[in-house]
Amino acid sequence: MVRVYFNPDYTLASPMTSETIKVENLQHIADVEVADLRAAFELCQNSDLPWTELPEVRPEAVVANGTRSVAPGDVLELDGEWYLIASNDFQKI
Template identity: 70%
Template sequence: MIRVYFNPDYTLGFPLTGEDVKIENLQHIADVDATDLREAFEICQNEDLPWVSREEVTPDPLVADGTRSVAPGDVLELDGEWFLVGPADFQRI
């Protein structure tokens, strides 16, 4: 299970590094039934249907009707470890 968090502190004008992420500011938005960060990221993309409606996803009630895709700056938690989503990879924080 991978927990998905939106990061309200991230902007494209001020990209964050792992040291800049404030865990206490993250907003938990969903749990994804996946064991791989890349797989979870791909599941969390809006395509034909909102990603929160996929069977692998248990969304928070605040986003159950739809939300933006997971993007760089957001955070995934796997087995108690936190990972910042980057433009091309994941950075452990």
């Protein structure tokens, strides 16, 4: 399972690195029943229907009716390890 977190501190004007992430500020928004970061990221993209409605996703109540797609600056947690979503990869925090 991959836990998905929005990062309220991230902005395009001041992108963060794995060293500047404040884990305590992250907002847990969903759990995704996959065992791979890339698969979780791809599932957490809005397409024909909101990603929060997919059967693999267990959204928190705050986003249960839909939300933005997961994007660079957000964070995924897999097996107790935290990863910043970067523009082309995942950076371990």
